[in-house]
Amino acid sequence: MADTSDAYQTFEQHVERMIQVSHASRILDWDQQVTMPEGGTAARSRQLATLSGIEHELLCDDELGTLLDELDGAELDPVRAANVREIRRRHDREVRVPSDLVERTRRARSDAFETWSEAKAADDFATFAPALENLIELRREYAACVAPDRDPYRVLFEEFEPYVEFDRAVEILDTLRKEIPPLIDAIRRSDVSPDDGAFKGSFDPTKQESFVRDVLSDLGYDWDRGRLDTSPHPFQRGSPYDARLTTRFDRTNPLDGLTSAVHEFGHALYVQNLPREHYGSPVGEPRDMVVHESQSRFWENHVGRSRAFWERTLSIVREHFPQLDDLTVERAYRSANVVTPDTPIRVAADELSYHLHIVVRFEIERALVRDELDVSEVPAIWNEKMESYLGCSPESAAEGPLQDVHWSNATFGYFPTYSLGSAAAAQFRSAFEAAVGPVDEVVRDDGFEPVSEWLRENVHRHGKRFRTDDLLIEATGEPLTADPLVNYLREKYGRLYAISG
Structure with a gap:
C-alpha cells in the first residue's frame, strides 16, 4: 500500500x-x-x-x-x-x-x-x-x-446528531412522552406538598453572580480558560483554551441563574477537557450534540439537583444571601427538585416535565420544516400543545415561542438532542455508579473531582474519536436507550413524592 x-x-x-x-x-x-x-x-x-x-x-x-x-x-x-x-x-x-x-x-x-x-x-x-x-x-x-x-427535518437533525438514527430518536422521545405524564399525574395526586418557597424573595443580581462564580469554582471550572457573562438566553461557546459560558438572573429566584450556569458549566467542562494534543482536528472537537447535552444535563440534574450538592453548597448560599441563614439542606434539595409542570419557561422547568417542553418544540419545528404548519399559526399551536402536555398556557409570546433563542439561529433539529442527551446522561450516571459509587456518596465524601475525572476519562478525552453509540458502548456498555433515564426518574420522584408502584 x-x-x-x-x-x-x-x-x-x-x-x-x-x-x-x-x-x-x-x-x-x-x-x-x-x-x-x-x-x-x-x-x-x-x-x-x-x-x-x-x-x-x-x-x-x-x-x-x-x-x-x-x-x-x-x-x-x-x-x-x-x-x-x-x-x-x-x-x-x-x-x-x-x-x-x-x-x-x-x-x-x-x-x-x-x-x-x-x-x-x-x-x-x-x-x-x-x-x-x-x-x-x-x-x-x-x-x-x-x-x-x-425528509428535510431528518437531514437537519443530522447536522446536530449524525450517528443516532432519527427513527430511534423519535422512539426515545415517544417513550418519554408516554412515561412522564403518568408520573406527573401521580405527583399531582400525592399527599407530599412541594417545597418551592425556600428561595423566594428578592436577590440582587450582582450578588447572584458572585454566588454562581463561587459555585462554579467549587465545581472545578478553570477560570484561566473561561469566563462568565449574562445573555438573554444562556449558552456556551469556545475551545479547550477559551470555554466561555453565560447565564441570566431572576431577581426573585436565584435557582434559575444557578441551574442555567451549572448546565452551561457541563458544556464548558467538556470543552475544557477535550484532548488538547489533538486541537485543530476533529478528534479535538466535541462529539456532536447528544453527547454535548449529556454533559450539561449530567451536571445540571445528576449533580446540581443532588442532596450532596446542596450539602456542599449551602454554606456558599448563606455567605451570599444572609436572608437564607435558616435554609436547611433538605429544603434546598426539595426546592431544587420540585415538580411544577405548569411552568411555561423551558429553562426554568423541573427535571421531569422538561422533556414535554422538548416534545412541544420538536413537534412544532418538524411541522414547520415539513411545511405542515404556517409560521403565523405557531403561537396558537404552541399554546394548544402546552395545555395538552403540561396543563398550562403561556401568558405571552415572550413566555411562549419567543422564549428560546434556537430558532433565530436556524438550529431546527437541535431540540431533540436535549432529551436524547438526558438519556445518555442517565446511562453515564449508571456506569459511573457501577465503577465508582453512588453520585451522592462520592460528592459528599470526595467532592466533585471524582465525577469530573470519570467523565474526562470516559467521555471528554475521546473527542470525536468514536461515533455516538460507540462512545456510549465504550463508556457504559450499551448504545443510546431511554431505559436508564425512565428508571432514574421513576425512582427519584417516586421517593421524593412518596409514590409507590
Missing part, C-alpha cells in the same frame, strides 16, 4: 485552517450575544457570513476531496482514521451546498438574532415571524441540496 503520510499531513493542515475559522466565528457569535453594541449587527452579519463562506469553501475544496480519496481505505491509526471519517462525512454533505446559500443563511441568522431580541422584549411574535419564515425557507433549501429525496 502506498505511503500516505504526506497526504495526511497536507490533509491535517487544511483541516486545522478550517477549524480555526470555525472557532473564530464562534467567538464573534458570543460577542454578538454578550458585549457587541446594538448598532453592530449590520457589520457582524457580514463578518460571520464571510467566515462561514470561507469555512465552507475549505470544506468543499477540490484538493481536500482528492486527499480524502487518497486516504480512504488507507492503513491509518484510530485517531487519524477518525479524523478522515469525520471530514469525509462533512465534505460529502456540504459539497452539494452552494457557498452563496451558506453565506445568505449565516447573514440571516445574525440579523434574526437581533430581530428575535427585539420581538421578545416587545412581546410581539409578528415582529419575528418574517425572519423565522426566511430561516425556515433557507434551511429547507439546504436540506434539498444535501438530500432532495429525503
Whole structure:
C-alpha cells in the first residue's frame, strides 16, 4: 500500500485552517450575544457570513476531496482514521451546498438574532415571524441540496446528531412522552406538598453572580480558560483554551441563574477537557450534540439537583444571601427538585416535565420544516400543545415561542438532542455508579473531582474519536436507550413524592 503520510499531513493542515475559522466565528457569535453594541449587527452579519463562506469553501475544496480519496481505505491509526471519517462525512454533505446559500443563511441568522431580541422584549411574535419564515425557507433549501429525496427535518437533525438514527430518536422521545405524564399525574395526586418557597424573595443580581462564580469554582471550572457573562438566553461557546459560558438572573429566584450556569458549566467542562494534543482536528472537537447535552444535563440534574450538592453548597448560599441563614439542606434539595409542570419557561422547568417542553418544540419545528404548519399559526399551536402536555398556557409570546433563542439561529433539529442527551446522561450516571459509587456518596465524601475525572476519562478525552453509540458502548456498555433515564426518574420522584408502584 502506498505511503500516505504526506497526504495526511497536507490533509491535517487544511483541516486545522478550517477549524480555526470555525472557532473564530464562534467567538464573534458570543460577542454578538454578550458585549457587541446594538448598532453592530449590520457589520457582524457580514463578518460571520464571510467566515462561514470561507469555512465552507475549505470544506468543499477540490484538493481536500482528492486527499480524502487518497486516504480512504488507507492503513491509518484510530485517531487519524477518525479524523478522515469525520471530514469525509462533512465534505460529502456540504459539497452539494452552494457557498452563496451558506453565506445568505449565516447573514440571516445574525440579523434574526437581533430581530428575535427585539420581538421578545416587545412581546410581539409578528415582529419575528418574517425572519423565522426566511430561516425556515433557507434551511429547507439546504436540506434539498444535501438530500432532495429525503425528509428535510431528518437531514437537519443530522447536522446536530449524525450517528443516532432519527427513527430511534423519535422512539426515545415517544417513550418519554408516554412515561412522564403518568408520573406527573401521580405527583399531582400525592399527599407530599412541594417545597418551592425556600428561595423566594428578592436577590440582587450582582450578588447572584458572585454566588454562581463561587459555585462554579467549587465545581472545578478553570477560570484561566473561561469566563462568565449574562445573555438573554444562556449558552456556551469556545475551545479547550477559551470555554466561555453565560447565564441570566431572576431577581426573585436565584435557582434559575444557578441551574442555567451549572448546565452551561457541563458544556464548558467538556470543552475544557477535550484532548488538547489533538486541537485543530476533529478528534479535538466535541462529539456532536447528544453527547454535548449529556454533559450539561449530567451536571445540571445528576449533580446540581443532588442532596450532596446542596450539602456542599449551602454554606456558599448563606455567605451570599444572609436572608437564607435558616435554609436547611433538605429544603434546598426539595426546592431544587420540585415538580411544577405548569411552568411555561423551558429553562426554568423541573427535571421531569422538561422533556414535554422538548416534545412541544420538536413537534412544532418538524411541522414547520415539513411545511405542515404556517409560521403565523405557531403561537396558537404552541399554546394548544402546552395545555395538552403540561396543563398550562403561556401568558405571552415572550413566555411562549419567543422564549428560546434556537430558532433565530436556524438550529431546527437541535431540540431533540436535549432529551436524547438526558438519556445518555442517565446511562453515564449508571456506569459511573457501577465503577465508582453512588453520585451522592462520592460528592459528599470526595467532592466533585471524582465525577469530573470519570467523565474526562470516559467521555471528554475521546473527542470525536468514536461515533455516538460507540462512545456510549465504550463508556457504559450499551448504545443510546431511554431505559436508564425512565428508571432514574421513576425512582427519584417516586421517593421524593412518596409514590409507590
